[in-house]
Amino acid sequence: MLEGLRQAEAAVAACADTGVWALPADDLIAALDAAHRIEQRLAAVKLALIRELDGRKTAIAQGASSTAIWLRERLHLTNPTARRLVDLASALDTGHPAIRQALADADITLDQAHVITDTVTTVHTTAGPEAADxxxxxLxxxxxxxxxxxxxxxxxxxxxxxxxxxADAAAKAALDADARRAARDRHVSLSTLTDGRLRLTGTLDAETAGLLRAAIDPLTTPxxxxxxxxxxxxxxxxxxxICRLALRTGELPAKGGDPAQIVVTTAYDTLTRQLSGGFLDTGPTLTPDTVRRLACDAAILPAVLDSAGQVLDVGRQRRLITGPxxxxxxxxxxxCTFPGCDRPPRWCDAHHIRHWADGGETxxxxxxxxxGHHHRHIHHSDWHVRLSGDGHPVFVPPAWLDPEQVPRRNHYHRRR
Incomplete structure (x- = not known):
């Protein structure tokens, strides 16, 4: 298979290097149809490979929390796309070989395979295997x-x-299945852009969509x-x-021992003289005007930095012991500092590099x-973590995964 895929890749690469401007319209259409068929056949091959890797738990062995997360990192996919590929690969392998064959024969597309699999699964549940076939x-x-x-x-x-x-009785079951799919596929993704802005994408279920519209519509009037x-x-x-109103209620749950808050880091003299900006603990840089505005309506948590930007001391608030x-x-x-993990601070534990039981300091x-996943993984694997010369964590993989044991960093949370 590997040799065949290499030959196919070389053939496709040769096509990509060929100019299409001279082709007549009929040939362009025929080439488009051929490329589309190849794309679907390759999708069937990819799903078979994903299913085998998932069955062998290869992703878990390499430190990922799931096959979907591993696919996201290796193939640079979004979380929902990676999860849907794993789910579809499992469904086609265990219960719907005819759909897999239709995809391999280029009779259906990958998106149609998702639809057919969801529909047939519902039919199998409500009417049995004969009706599903x-x-x-x-379909x-x-x-x-x-x-x-x-x-x-x-x-x-x-x-x-x-x-x-x-059919009539099953129509209700189909609606229930749609509701379950909506619950499964619900997500909100936050992607930090290079200039500190945030791209917000996602899919809301019907109830949440109604709540959002009810909350946001009164505030959108010109x-x-x-x-x-x-x-x-x-x-x-x-x-x-809406976010400001929620933060002002004081009723949001605490995270990591701290109440919900915005932490802005800046130098005090530049703040008072309005010479430069600051940055949020989540990454984005703020203008001096924005920092000063936030300072008017927030508890000030002074963070003392050295010339290299390393944290030397962090102010404490009353009654908080572990907060600073x-x-x-x-x-x-x-x-999370483990390479490839994008989980935010509120989902993280503080891990001792030199274990507490071995005399490590807090x-x-x-x-x-x-x-949580990578905290457990570090304690039960051959990965090692240390602080590099610039004061940030690097992870050394085990020799069986990387014979050269090249240190790795997490690039998801870098500010620049």
Missing amino acids: KAVTV VDWAGQFEPTLLRKLGTRILDHVAPEI TGLDDTRSAAQRRHDALAD LRRALVLRDRG SLDNAVLLC
């Missing part, structure tokens, strides 16, 4: 005529064709004739207002932030 045949045939969204709509009445005697903001900009500003050291760790690490120089 009939549903595969009908694969429909896939030659309808794109995935319409195919999913048609699939809600598939039992009218394969098991009409229970303030007057001179309000030149677009509708999207008004929604952005409304979301900021944890805030220092968040300022330095900004999340200090900034002997601590790193690790999420």
Whole structure:
């Protein structure tokens, strides 16, 4: 298989280097159809490989918390895409070989395979395996005529064709299955851009969508004739207002021993003279005006930095015992420090580099932030962590994973 894939890759690379401008329209269309068929056949191969790797628990052995997370890092996918690939690979292998074959034959697309698998799973649950097999045949045939969204709509009445005697009763089951899929696929992704801004994407279930609209709509009304903001900009500003209102309630849960708060790091003299900005503990840099505005409406947590930007001391608030050291760790690490992990500080534990049982101190120089999974992994594996010369954590993989044992860093939480 590996040799065949290498030959296919070389052939595709040669096609990519070939100019298409001279091809007549008929040849362009034929080439597009051929490329599309190859894409679907390769998808079937990739799913088979993913299923085998998942079955062998290769990702767990290499330190990832799941196959989906491992795929995200290796193939540079989004979390939902990686998770759906793992789920589809499992479903096609264990219960729907006919769908896998249709994908391998390029009779359906990967998106259609997702739709057909979800629909057939519901039919199998409500009407049994014989009806499910009939549903595969009908849906694969429909896939030659309808794109995935319409195919999913048609699939809600598939039992009218394969098991009409229970179609009405099963319609409710289909709605319940849709609700479960909505719950499964719900997500919100936060991606930090290079200039400190945040890209917000996601899919909300129906209930949460209703809550968001109820909260945000009253705040998106134009303030007057001179309000030149677009509708999207008004929604952005409304979301900021909702966050401010939530923070001011004082009812948000604590994280890591600290109450919900925004921590801004800056030099005191530059703050008072309005000469330069600061940065949030989550990464983005703020302008001097923004820092001063936040300082008017927040508890000041002074963080003393040396010339290299390393944390020397962090102020404490009354009644908080573990807060200062944890805030220092968040300022330095900004999340789980294990390579490839994007989990934020609120999901992390403070790990002793030199274990407490071995006489390790509870200090900034002997601590790193690790999420629960990687905290356990470090304690039960041959990975080693240390602070590098610049004061940030690096991880040395075991020799069986990397014979050269090249130190690795986490790049998800870097400010620059």
